[in-house]
Amino acid sequence: MPGVFDALDLTANALEVARQACLAAGGYLDLTSSNPTAQGLLFPPALLREATEAFWTTRRYTPDPRGNPTARAAVVTYYAARTPPLALVPDDLFLTASTSEAYALLFALLADPGDNLLAPNVTYPLFEYLAALRELELRPYRLDEAQGWQMDEASLLAAADERTRGVLIVSPHNPTGMVVQRPNAALTQLGLPVLCDEVFAPFAYGVPTVPPLATLHPELPVFTLNGISKLFALPDLKLGWIALNAAARVYGPRLEILNDTFLGANSLTQHLLPTLFTHGQAFVAAMVARVRANLDLALAQLADHPRLVVRPPDGGYYLFPAVRACADEEHLALALLKGGVLAHPGYFYGEVPGAHLMLSALTAPSPFAEGIARLATILA
Numbered sequence: 001m002p003g004v005f006d007a008l009d010l011t012a013n014a015l016e017v018a019r020q021a022c023l024a025a026g027g028y029l030d031l032t033s034s035n036p037t038a039q040g041l042l043f044p045p046a047l048l049r050e051a052t053e054a055f056w057t058t059r060r061y062t063p064d065p066r067g068n069p070t071a072r073a074a075v076v077t078y079y080a081a082r083t084p085p086l087a088l089v090p091d092d093l094f095l096t097a098s099t100s101e102a103y104a105l106l107f108a109l110l111a112d113p114g115d116n117l118l119a120p121n122v123t124y125p126l127f128e129y130l131a132a133l134r135e136l137e138l139r140p141y142r143l144d145e146a147q148g149w150q151m152d153e154a155s156l157l158a159a160a161d162e163r164t165r166g167v168l169i170v171s172p173h174n175p176t177g178m179v180v181q182r183p184n185a186a187l188t189q190l191g192l193p194v195l196c197d198e199v200f201a202p203f204a205y206g207v208p209t210v211p212p213l214a215t216l217h218p219e220l221p222v223f224t225l226n227g228i229s230k231l232f233a234l235p236d237l238k239l240g241w242i243a244l245n246a247a248a249r250v251y252g253p254r255l256e257i258l259n260d261t262f263l264g265a266n267s268l269t270q271h272l273l274p275t276l277f278t279h280g281q282a283f284v285a286a287m288v289a290r291v292r293a294n295l296d297l298a299l300a301q302l303a304d305h306p307r308l309v310v311r312p313p314d315g316g317y318y319l320f321p322a323v324r325a326c327a328d329e330e331h332l333a334l335a336l337l338k339g340g341v342l343a344h345p346g347y348f349y350g351e352v353p354g355a356h357l358m359l360s361a362l363t364a365p366s367p368f369a370e371g372i373a374r375l376a377t378i379l380a
C-alpha cells in the first residue's frame, strides 16, 4: 500500500493484548497515565466557563499567521517570569494546535526528506512518527544514566553528519526526568538549531527550577516548544506554541507561511489563554504538589528495594527506575499486569541498556500508592 506508515506493524503487542484482557476481567492499577483528565485533574470549570462567555458574543474571525496577539503577549509574560527569565516579544511566538503540530511544522521548516535530526535515547516515542511523516532520519544520542541521564556530549558529536539539521531536546525529559541545567559544549560546537520541548517545565522536582534552554544557549537558534496539555492539564483544548529566540528570528517569515498553511490553533482556546495564565496558577500549584507527593512516596517506598534502582528525577512527572536481574522487560511488565499493575517496559522509550520501567506520578494519589506497594511486592 503506498503512503506513509505502509510498513508499520499494526498488530497489538503482547502487553496491549494482556491489558485489554485484564480490563475485561475487572481492571488493574494504571501507573502509566499521562492524561490529567483521567486522573481527576480538571482545570477549574468555572474559570473556563466565565472566560468562554465573552468569546461567544465578541467573536470575529481575524486569523493571524503567528496567532492571536493578546494570547501571544500572555506567553511573553509567562517567559519573563521564568527563572532565569527568557526575554521575548510577541512576534517571537507562533501559536499552533499542539506541541505535536509545532514539531511537524519545525521538521518541515528545517529539513528535507533524507535529512536527519539528533534525538535523545531514551526517547519520546512520538518523534518516530513525526520524523516518518517528513521522511527524516532520527539519529540517537545517548542520555547517560550514570550521570542522571544528562546528554552525552561525545555521542552527540558523533551522531551528527553533513545532513543533520537540528537537535531535539526534551527538558524536563520524558520519561527520565532529566533537566538540562547548564550550557552544553557539544551543542555550541555543532552550532545547529535546537528544538527544546519544555512541556513539563512547571514540574521541577530535584532541581529548584527548569531554566529555559534558550537562556543557556543564546548563541544558537533555539525553538522552544510548549503548550497547555501539561502546563494547564488541558490536552483536549489543543493549543501549543513555538518561541523563537533572537538567533532563530531569521526563520520567522518562513515559519509564518507554514503556520498560515494550517492555522491550526483554534480561536476559542487562544482567547482563553490569558485567563489560563492569570487565574490558573492555584490549580497548577495543586497539580505540581500532587506529583511531588507521589514522587516523594514512591522514592521513600522503593529506596531500599532489592531489585529497583530509583533516582529522584530533576523534573517532569515520571520515574524511570532500573530493574536488577531482569532479562526481559516485556516479561516483567506482563508479570506486573498479572499482579494487577500496569507499568510500561523501558523498551517503549528506545534501546536502553539494562531493564527499566516507566511509572507516572500523575496518577491519582490513592491508586498510585496502592500500585507502588503492589509493584514492590511483586518485584521482590
Ligand SMILES: Cc1ncc(COP(=O)(O)O)c(C=O)c1O
Pocket: 034, 097, 098, 099, 100, 101, 124, 170, 174, 197, 199, 226, 227, 228, 229, 235, 239, 240
Ligand atoms: C515530551 C512531550 N511533548 C509533547 C507532548 C504532547 O503535547 P501536545 O498535546 O501539545 O501535542 C507530550 C505528551 O505526552 C510529551 O510527553
